[in-house]
Amino acid sequence: NMIVHDMGSGLDSWKTASNSETYGCIIYHIGNNLLNGSNWEGHGHGMYLQNDTIGVKNIHNNIVFSTYGYGIKVWQTTTTDAIGNFDIQNNIVFNGGAASENLGGVGNNSRTHNFFVVSNSVKNPIRNTVIKHNYTYAGINTPRPPVNAFGLNYGVDNLTLDSNYLTGQTRLGFSNTSVFNASVNGNTIIAGIPAAYGYYLWGFTAIDFPQNTYLPQQPTSGLEYFVIPNNYEQGRAHLVIYNWDSVASVQINVSKAGLRTGDIFELVNVMDYYNDIVTDTVAASGIITVPMTGHTFAPVIGSTKPPVSQFPIFGAFVTRKVGNTGTASISEINNNTLMSIFPNPSNDNTTVRFSTTHSGFYEVTATDISGKKTLIREKDYFEKGNQEIHLDTKDLENSVYLIRIEDQQSSFIGKLIINK
DSSP states (O other): OOEEESOSSOEEEOTTOTTOEEESOEEESOOEEEEETTEEEEEOOSEEEOOOSSSOEEEESOEEESOSSOSEEEEEOOSSOOOOOEEEESOEEEOTTTTSOOOOOTTOOTTOEEEEEEEOSTTOOEEEEEEESOEEEOOSSSSSOOEEEESTTTOEEEEEEESOEEESOEEEOTTTSSOEEEEEESOEEEOOSOGGGOOSEESOOTTTSOSSEEESSOOSSOEEEEEEEOSSSTTEEEEEEEETTOOSEEEEEOGGGTOOTTEEEEEEEGGGTTTOEEEEEOOTTSEEEEEOSSOOOOOOTTOSSOOOOOTTTEEEEEEEEEEEOSSOOHHHHTTTOOEEEESSSBSSEEEEEEEESSOEEEEEEEEETTOOEEEEEEEEEEOSEEEEEEEEOTTSOSEEEEEEEEOSSOEEEEEEEEOO
16 A cells, blocks of 8 residues: 655566565656657656566556556566466556657557556566456547557467456457467457557457457446455545546445445545545445546656646546544535645644634534544634634644534534644
8 A cells, every 4th residue: 555656666576576465556657758869758667567486476456647658567578488477456557658758649659558468588478367357548638548468579378358447459469479378358448549540459359359348439428437445454445437428526336445324534536645635424325426527636746748637537546434423424514614724734733714604602623533532622702704723732643633613503524634
């Protein structure tokens, strides 16, 4: 569950990292630009993987996006008889190469891939590899939309490519390599590359692998989403949404994420991980509302390009439980109100601004993620209108708190992080 961003290289798991696992990480803005003639090309990949031992390399439940180079790269170059043995499942990969100033265009496909699973030695097809339940997106708002490549150059031996949701051009080394021993079943393969770049399948046709769903055009209606719970952090999950209707918000059932009625959760847009966070509670229906517009995006360090957004059609989020309450949802409580907390994170002193709709006595409390409530101020009288109060928070331990300012008629709730 690491956050790795704005590095020259992301998480590299090479041959010496046998029997390793890379899990639950969010990796973005990786790499740099290099000038090739008159064109800036992106180098540096979100994940760079090699393996030549009998140990399995597990790559599970990661989100990789907006790299300079590839999203996830498996590049087998050993001159010995490489084993392979990759298990790549439940990853979300999008905007491969989007951070680079790569000019793109027809004929220039340098390093614009979400998945790049390729051998570079005649002795070494990619062997004994499972690629399942992964989710990609390739928008057409980049010079060269990212593609997915599996088994080019020297093929694959015992590959399972099943139940993935792949948008953009998908390339298999089926008809262009000496060996392509693979199970290719249950995938949804969707277009997304303009016609000028050629047909969206390369190296195979739908007839070669009929047990898949092929959509030659990107859908313009419908909703698909996938909730991926986290094995190492209870109440946390990754969420990927394909909002083909392009509506402003979508309804998502989060019961698979381990969230239950009354749980307070944070919904984090991974493209602005530290700032674009919505806090709410799970309603009795188990359904939450996810906004697909109005998001913010962290700038890419070292690139002159603005971040490439795929909203409202596509979005990736983290959901994480931060507490529990039996009250109505925070969005309902805060309707027609305003509350801000700063500095945030804070240590000993915190300022809260809010706007009351009536005069009265208010109580101020802080509730941590375990549900423990601490009384900060028992009774304060506020007139109707804009308010500012200063809270002594030196006795609060490091944690995430819900600050409540409430009387019998109304309640103001905001999130405060204490970090001393």
